[in-house]
Amino acid sequence: MTGIIDYGAGNLKSLCNTLEAIGADQKLIRQPDDLDGIKTIIFPGVGAFGDCARHLENQELINPLREWIQQDRPFLGICIGFQMLFEGSDESPGCSGLGVLPGQVVRFPDIPGMKVPHMGWNQVHLKDEDDHAWDGLGKSPYFYFVHSYFPQPVNESIIASTTPYGNSFVSSVRRGQLLATQFHPEKSQSAGFRLIRNFLQETSS
Amino acid sequence: MFTSGLTKRIIPCLDVTDGRVVKGTKFLELRDAGDPVECALAYNDQGADELVFLDITASSDGRDTMVDVVERTARKCFMPLTVGGGIRTVEDMRVMLHAGADKVGVNTAAVNDPGIISGGAEAFGSQCIVVAIDAKRQPETDSWQVYTHGGRTPVDLDALKWARQVEKFGAGEILLTSMDADGTKDGYDIELTAQVSQSLNIPVIASGGAGKLEHMADVLDRGKADAVLAASIFHFGEYTVGDVKDYLVSKGVPVRPLHVET
Numbered sequence: 256m257t258g259i260i261d262y263g264a265g266n267l268k269s270l271c272n273t274l275e276a277i278g279a280d281q282k283l284i285r286q287p288d289d290l291d292g293i294k295t296i297i298f299p300g301v302g303a304f305g306d307c308a309r310h311l312e313n314q315e316l317i318n319p320l321r322e323w324i325q326q327d328r329p330f331l332g333i334c335i336g337f338q339m340l341f342e343g344s345d346e347s348p349g350c351s352g353l354g355v356l357p358g359q360v361v362r363f364p365d366i367p368g369m370k371v372p373h374m375g376w377n378q379v380h381l382k383d384e385d386d387h388a389w390d391g392l393g394k395s396p397y398f399y400f401v402h403s404y405f406p407q408p409v410n411e412s413i414i415a416s417t418t419p420y421g422n423s424f425v426s427s428v429r430r431g432q433l434l435a436t437q438f439h440p441e442k443s444q445s446a447g448f449r450l451i452r453n454f455l456q457e458t459s460s
Numbered sequence: 461m462f463t464s465g466l467t468k469r470i471i472p473c474l475d476v477t478d479g480r481v482v483k484g485t486k487f488l489e490l491r492d493a494g495d496p497v498e499c500a501l502a503y504n505d506q507g508a509d510e511l512v513f514l515d516i517t518a519s520s521d522g523r524d525t526m527v528d529v530v531e532r533t534a535r536k537c538f539m540p541l542t543v544g545g546g547i548r549t550v551e552d553m554r555v556m557l558h559a560g561a562d563k564v565g566v567n568t569a570a571v572n573d574p575g576i577i578s579g580g581a582e583a584f585g586s587q588c589i590v591v592a593i594d595a596k597r598q599p600e601t602d603s604w605q606v607y608t609h610g611g612r613t614p615v616d617l618d619a620l621k622w623a624r625q626v627e628k629f630g631a632g633e634i635l636l637t638s639m640d641a642d643g644t645k646d647g648y649d650i651e652l653t654a655q656v657s658q659s660l661n662i663p664v665i666a667s668g669g670a671g672k673l674e675h676m677a678d679v680l681d682r683g684k685a686d687a688v689l690a691a692s693i694f695h696f697g698e699y700t701v702g703d704v705k706d707y708l709v710s711k712g713v714p715v716r717p718l719h720v721e722t
Binding site (some may be wrong): 268377 | 461463464465466467468469483504509526533535536538539540557558559560562584585586587588632658660661662686687716717
């Protein structure tokens, strides 16, 4: 059973539809009890970092999520669900993330002609294309992005991919059974479908 | 200059009324070419980067039909979907987003009350809020005037200034239609698009006037657009999204390739 973190603000529909199309059993996670019987957590997110952190706090999900990740149980974070793994974000100063990965979430720099949000399909340059999660996707697949902030991991060994926009930024990280992406696999047609399916296959075996 | 791998987006637009596609489509392979879900899937297969549904339904019953269309599309189409037309309140936005739309477009409602832009951005994030601007050239002042109500009502707003304002209110993107070019098939309004795009920091989708492949390359290059929207050029089967992308690649415009490597 795959648990989808529902903190009230994100639009979960496309992710739920994707899991349905893959044929994966799913359940929405709104409180700690909901985690019973869950094998894999997917944490999608849109909107602001601070909002997300506040909602998780009210739902008492901060500590269960930290423990889940510290125990290296299967976890897929998407967009804000990727950013929340870090300590904090320039988007919401004074607001803490889960802090399971050292680093800060920063905004794209102001460069004339470079639009922010970074919106659309961009290349994801994989560091390790032999990682099972990326099976069938080639060296530099295209995924759909929409964001103005991105995390800067302190530990470079967890970087799974980079994407060119301004400078290169970290578009996904991988550590054990944790995969987290700045892009939206649930919006990325066949490439995203494949990534989610690969990840669920890997974690359910 | 800066490095960017970001590709230019090709966005087909479907006009929908009472749950049916309006402009006659010529997808010969479809069982029902008037079904928006089937059209959406066909564009999905062609490699469209996003889709726009424009709801031109007059009645409120029809709008419930639109919610159903969005729900059914989102179940099968895993790509970004924008829904515009008839959205008047933040609550209307919520209904469409919960049905499975990724972004909502506002036009008249934003002119009447720009608070809907900031309200929507606060509730759902700027990335969800597309402000559609219909602009008509004013030759005597060398500027463009904003029109609402599907291009029927002129308002006392300069398109360039209005675009800057909506960015401040929290719009995540502008859908810019040239009323002079729309329907002519003579090409996009390059000057309008370039001026708006260069004075904003958010993406601009160019709309109105696509008749040939050259037009799309031109508005993405000289017009500085981040994306192109087109309706009839695709619906009547003149070109597929793939044709457009092949042409753009030949002109050196970055686009997302059609198929992932397997």
